[in-house]
Amino acid sequence: MKITVADKLTYLFVKRSVKKIFCKKLSGKLPGSTVLKLPEEIWNEYKIRLTGLEKKETFGATLMVRLSLLTLILYEKLISENIEKQEAIRLTSEITWLFYDKLTGVFWIFTWLFSRKPIERVKKAISFSIRYFPYNSPGYEMEIINMNDNEISHNVYKCPAAEFFKEHKLSELCAKTWCDLDYSLADKWNVKLERDKTIAKGDELCTFRFIGKND
Template sequence: MLKIILLWYKTVAAKAATEVLTPNFEDIEIKAILKGYWLRYNALKREIKKEPTFGGTLMVHLAAMSTAFYQELTQRGISNAKTTKYFYDIAWKVYKIMGKLSWNITRLKYQSNAKRLKYATELFRAFPFSSPSYKWENILQPDSSVCFNCTKCPVAEYFETKGLSEFCVNTWCALDFPLAEMWNAKLERTNSIAGGAKLCDFKWKPNN
């Protein structure tokens, strides 16, 4: 199953990367970048340890793919800032597919925006951000906000081993904010594990 999902991701990511890179790269160079990134990932994946959950293992593999893309572009002399921006744009094209699927599923069960938001975050924490690979703490609120902390993130841990915590903050972590907008909400977060904090604090506030 893992191989099938990763091959799907490779296909979707390649399409997204082509769309994002085309304005600034020739077709032959884009193909070389995609080939190089996949070779780097195949080298990196040998050191990945299996997580307690399938979702956790999948996320670490995607972090390794992200690392491979970063390495491929920066080795070609592309700046950290440009590489980060390219990856953010590519990753969002893929991430929003997951986000739309979860949001559409919530419509089958709830009509209330607040209830849909709570259910969508529960779906994501069930898979792929599942315990115990990820550790979550729910925080009760007096209003319709959905609050919880993440106290363990295998993706943040992986990027730290590669010296790419800042890259993680500006890409993986940053994608949660447009995801919240897709879910008709606003996300407030003051800390992240990748940013050096002990936990990531999430407060999702549904739009009325």
């Protein structure tokens, strides 16, 4: 894959916000000068390594693999600065959440048009993302198993992000950042998430069950 004009414009647009997030999360962990240089270093590394990535079947899958690469590079930068592995994973997770929160916020605002009830909004968001973007087939393979008044359950059989991290022998990073952030998202959406199986943890599929809260 190649860097596009959209990539460049996006980077220019979010560069200042990225620096603020890095300063907030990494101050005291790394020298200030190092923290300030990180966004540019990650961007330059991303441009180089993006050429080694293959374009996926759908735009959504391609986008998720691109974001996976950014997550990987951030983690590697923290490790290269002698931050212990589990601490690097924790910091990567916290930083990733701040961006994930903003991206998923678009779906949450959209669902407000249809309902004020959290579980109904979750059902709308999940249904849309599986059918249209970013989790549409054939890039992803997902299936809604059950949907009733108080829950929606779906399985994931193919996940490009999990495949990406597995190729780099960093499934643990995927599980503790990308996968576990789904629980934070459920809390934000005021629903409960149950997941018994996760591809990044060695299972053949991911099992999601979002349940409405009674309170």
